[in-house]
Amino acid sequence: MTKTGFVGASKSVLVVGGGHNGLVCASYLARAGYRVDILEARSAMGGGAASSDFAEGYRVSGLAHILHSLSPQVRSDLQLDAAGLETGDSIDTIALDKAGQHITLGIDTLAGGDLSADDIEAYGRFKREFIGYAKALEPLMMNKPPRLKDMDRRDKLTLAKLGWQLRFGLGKDSMREFLRIGGINIYDVLNEVFDSPLLKGAIALDAVMGQHMGPRTPNTVLTYLHRLWGETHSRPSLPSGGMGSIAKALERAAANAGVSMRTAAKVQRILVVDGAAVGVELESGEQLHADIVISNADAKTTFLKLVDSSEFDAMFVHRVNSIRANGDVAKVHLALDGLPKIVGLSVEQLSQRLIIAPNMRYVEHAFNHSKYAEFSENPLLEITIPSIADSSLAPPGHHVMSISASFAPYALKLGWETQRDAFMQRVIAVIEQYAPGFGAQIIAREILTPVDIETQYHLSGGHWHHGEMAIDQLFMLRPVYGAAQYDTPIEGLYLCGAAAHPGGGLTGLPGRNAAQRVMRATEWRP
Amino acid sequence: MSKPPPNADLTPLPDYRQVLQPSPFHTRLVEHCPLQNWMSWNGYQTPRVCDVLASEYFAIRSTCSVMDLTPMEKYRIAGPDALKFLNRLVTRDVGDLKAGRVTYVVWCNDEGKVLDDGTLFHLRAGEYRLCAQHHQLDWLLLSSIGMDVSIQAETHQVAALSVQGPTSYALLTAAGVVGLDQLKPFGILHTRLRVFDLMISRTGFTGDLGYELWVEPAAALSLWDALFAPAQQGLFDVRVIGLSALEMARIEAGFIVPGDDFNTAETTVRADHDRSPFELGLDWLVNFDKPHFTGKRALLRERARPVMRRLVKLRVSGNKPPMDSFLYDAEHGRRIGTVKSQSWSPILKSNVCLADVGYSNGLVPSQIWAEIYYQKELEWRATWAECFMSEKPFWAHPRRLKTPPRNF
Structure with a gap:
């Protein structure tokens, strides 16, 4: 990729944080000839994608547990397959029903339960339509967000492509429909299209999980589309070895590209001299210098903790300080002495993605608690049992269950210290309703509340996506105006994490786009 | 990062029928204000003119004037990061x-446009008072994110008098x-x-010798009485003045008033209707060699471009008041600006x-x-008057700088 007049080869880069986006960004830059070092605070690379033991002999993916959106572009650019990427078996989603009338949701097929023919037909239409919308947004996903004022040539190109996709990719009727629903809530849309409460609850879960939103919250169509983007190119899957294997593949790809990586190297602050980043200082006091510093940390950590906030203008700091980034999902890990016996579910089906969101009212009520800083009495659950496909995760005959549970607000009224077990009990009690006797099967348990996620993964607010994926925090407003094109007010300091466009999820795109931005900014023509 | 809210004002609220708040000097003030020509200054009942405008003006320039300064916005800033803030x-x-010094400052938003100006008092080591034209608490608090600094609005906790004149x-x-x-x-x-x-x-706002006196509200009347005791013995001509007389003096001294001479950034909606320090002729207040300040990057960019407009001081020929006048570049026949504040001196x-004048391509217009428009017995007339740009204040008497001052 090195070309004449390109000075990348002489530039040194420090990437703060070895999560998946940091690895992707570093790999792109190293392949272009930059000298890249990644500094990771934890003992392993991979951030939220890493795997960990939560009890002796029981292993799960730390935060993310389903692969559903890795960009094929990143996958081929970085030759991830050669680095040992195995996406694992693709899975469907099964929405659980207490009476055993479960529904299986495929990409555009529905099965099971007592679904009407209308719903089955509508589902196919709905998914094709929505995947079309998600595809139409692709030009935005794959480029830096265009500035609306002082556009450069690339911004105009991005907008032109987006316009073309909307008008001619979707066609006139679809575009009109997209513009109608783009900003509204998923609740209204689903009521227009479907009858089955269980089906609607299942789709609503996808729109709100990971956000501080209920189905009736405006903007939840957009969050659903973001979630759906992965399905434009691949099926969700459970990687064998857990998500940690994806992290390992990214790490190998980075090593192959010549990136050097340090773990247990927590960056204390980013060194700024005369408004330009010149390096970092580690917790140990060691100082490292580089031409470019790229932060994979979230915006609040980067701009309020790593850099002295007085290096920025006041309103910029205020904007960063006001980012809504309080997590609403807890991760629950359970070690089981055998497979749970969910009424009406086969062993084969247990290996799929199981969700508990019986109807939209249930989802909205679960969210209501969060609004008042309480955890949900009846939480939404996304359950996987990765040990079915990968028996190495648990001792023989035993299993691990990995659950994302919402809503578990970061700023809990009563504080998480005293409430963590109470919430875990609620999660188990909800599963018990579907699998009688479930509680007795549990050998070991662990809960990661948003506060735990914040401290263990260095994520402000413990938010999966480094900030709500709301329309006022997306695209050219992500993370905030003034730092939305990966570069920041500090010269030589860039963002490459989920805090930046296009946001959270294991896409690798923020890392890729940031790398491209760095390359363009340091391009040199004699 | 979170800090306690600024001290709530614990003084009882005035009666709701009382639209304007009386200052701590009010009972004495009214004795000097037979005109009862009141106006609101930050919600305080403030005289526009007390008695005779001409006498008040000449008290500033020839003898001694006293003005109630209590309504001015005042903020107390302290804490380990006060100076950094x-x-x-x-x-x-x-x-x-x-410590023990005062300086004139302006502050900008991120775009380098001026939000307000004021005087900064370093009261005692590490303890500051910022006086501002407009309410600034929101901006000050917003600017303090991430800093260990306490900011308290103290407008109502400090009574102040301005004593100005030879x-x-x-x-x-x-x-x-x-x-x-x-x-x-x-x-x-x-x-x-x-x-x-x-x-x-x-300190003062008149371009002449003068002082500002600061006390607790409880001591306000004692201060007033002490000040007027020599005058009551017939030794001095001391006059209480209203804002109209001050307005004349401050224009002569070339001091600007945010909100009158330019639109403050916070209240500006339309593009390019706000002003940077450069556009206000305050280049000397901008220092790029110090640690980062809000607006620095925008001002660095602006400095690299030619000057597009400037707030200038104009002496206008003739005796007709150039109130709200349009200004023309006589050489090119173009309209180039408007008069903001004006006064007969x-x-x-x-x-x-003071006038906002466009510089085409950074060139100072040579003939303005x-x-x-003026009235003669209710009949409107129009005339033209040549204007002469003045780099220096119209009035800046050397006695204002002399220490010790002359004992007139």
């Missing part, structure tokens, strides 16, 4: 502002103030008068004004004419 807030370097030093000395002889311009003196603590700063025998 202030240097990040304002455009000039206040790192070398010693005999102000003599009057204060006669009133019993000790130690004023060594107080330099922009210096602060902490002293006692009678039974109360008094802070005096050698009795002491200079001339019309003077004002189009003036």
